[in-house]
Amino acid sequence: MSDADAHLRGVLHQAGVRAGVLTADARLIRHGTNALYQLPGGVIARVGPPGSSVVAGRQVEASRWLAGAGIPVVRVIDGIEQPTVVEGRPVTWWVQLPEHRPATPAELGAVLKRLHALAVPKCPVLSTVDPFEGLTESLDTGAFLAEGDRAWLQCLVERLRGEYRALLPGLSWCVIHGDAWQGNVVVPQCGEPVLLDLDHLGVGPREWDLVSLAADYTDFARLARADYEAFVAAYGGYDMTTWSGYRTLATIRELRWTAFVLGKANVNQKAVDEARHRVACLRGEIDRPWSWLAF
Structure with a gap:
């Protein structure tokens, strides 16, 4: 066990003592921005990074609000004051979900249609989703990038920021998930599709929720035409790839996917190679459809 893993388990143990939750047999499920542990009794513990208590609190509030609004969503454990903060984490x-699979494109489209139809609540107060949040800082971490590539990426961010601002007056805003893709909606063997990962839930243009699947179809050929058409039909017939602002949002999303891999490149040579490949794609040096490795 690494020092970092041991430290996280120490934080989890202290939080469990304070919350009255057993953590002795915790099993690590995933270690990304957040560390997820499976605990006895059907409990999942989510350990956030230092300084993210406000975000974690919003996730808890969002889950409770969505459940009350009739949206099947991952549920918090009742009877515990949340979040439990230890050393700033x-x-x-x-509540642990039963066995499940990722949503089909049609199931994702149907969930997003229900979510986007909700009235924006007065409580909890939902933040405005910013597609550029943290993007410049993430791109700055790519020390292995050629200086010309880094400068080009920063110029791209500023160009896209201007294009996005110009689009905003013509867009209708609603409650959006903020990171909508098939892995963030899962389907139990019995029951409705369930919405996961509420980190980015907020208020913004519906197109930001629709663009990931659309880009999978147009730029990566990861989605068959029939599947994309099923997604569009389930959402209500709106195909955002025909919208004049589609390319702007698709490029912002692809830039975020690139920045995510840049964040892993300091400790992973495969991530270095992949990040360089993605930058080459964005620069037009590789023709679509692109092939990007999952990280």
């Missing part, structure tokens, strides 16, 4: 406690 928020720990939240969730």
Whole structure:
């Protein structure tokens, strides 16, 4: 066990003591921005990064609000004051889902249609989703990039920011997930599709929720035409790839996917190679459809 893993388990143990949750047999499920642990009794613990307590609290509030609004969503454990903060890290406690699979494109489209139809609540107060949040800082971490590539990426960010601002007055805003893709909606063997990962839930243009699947179809050929058409039909017939602003949002999303891999490149040579490949794609040096490795 690495020092970092041991430290996280120490934080989890202290949080469990404070919250009255057993953590002795915790099993690590995933270690990304957040560390997820499976605990006895059907509990999932989510350990956030330092300084993210406000975000964690919003996730808890969002889950409760969505459940009350009739949206099947990952549920928090009741009877515990959340988040439980240890050494600046928020720990939240969730109900473990039964066995499940990722949503089909049609199931994702149907969930997003229901979500986007909700009235924006007065409480909880939902933040405005900013597609550029943290993007410049993430691109700056790519020390292995050629200086010309880094400068080009920063110029791209500023160009896209201007294009996005110009689009905003013509867009209708609603409650959006903020990171909508098939892995963030899962389907139990019995029951409705369930919405996961509420980190980015907020208010913004519906197109930001629709663009990931659309880009999978147009730029990566990861989605068959019939599947994309099923997604569009389930959402209500709106195909955002025909919208004049589609390319702007698709490029912003692809730039975020690139920045995500840049964040892993300091400790992973495969991520270095992949990040360089993605930058070459964005620069037009590789023709679509692109092939990007999953990270």
